[in-house]
Amino acid sequence: MKETLRDRLIREEGLRLLPYQDTKGIWTIGVGHNIEADPFMIHELDVLKERGITKDEAYGLLDKDIQDHTATLLKALPWVGDLDWNRKSVIIDLCFNMGLGNESRGLLSFTHTLPLLEAGKWEEAAEHLRASKWYRDVGPHRADLLIKILVTGDD
Helix, strand or coil, X not given: CCCCHHHXXXXXXXXXXXXXXXXXXXXXXXXXXXXXXXXHHHHCHHHHHHHCCCHHHHHHHHHHHHXXXXXXXXXXXXXXXHCCHHHHHHHHHHHHHHCCXXXXXXXXXXXXXXXXXXXXXXXXXXXXXXXXXXXXXXXXXXXXXXXXXXXXXXX
């Protein structure tokens, strides 16, 4: 059975029911949900540190995050919508991990890689991803799987 984007994010990000600071010091909860980007949750951080969230709440946040990242991504890079699902899911995963950002940070900072992805030059895009800070940050286990899916189109 093929792994869904949701399942892959749960496996990659892990599930944590109490807030924690990620490797960049950002307060996070659930399955990689950025508390600092959520005005309600950052306001409730002290309460969350004490009581946490339930597994169902974490999965609800994840589903909403996937929807939000997908919508934001497709608005900024409409060509992603024309990709096959497996490749599209990798780009959504990248956006989930880094945020959309701008030309100095986040997915939009991949100014050489994105045009290669849009052109379907998977191997060349893979080389750029392997040489990126993102690759070093997430590690080869996660990065190599996503790159493999981009290159082959298979999960």
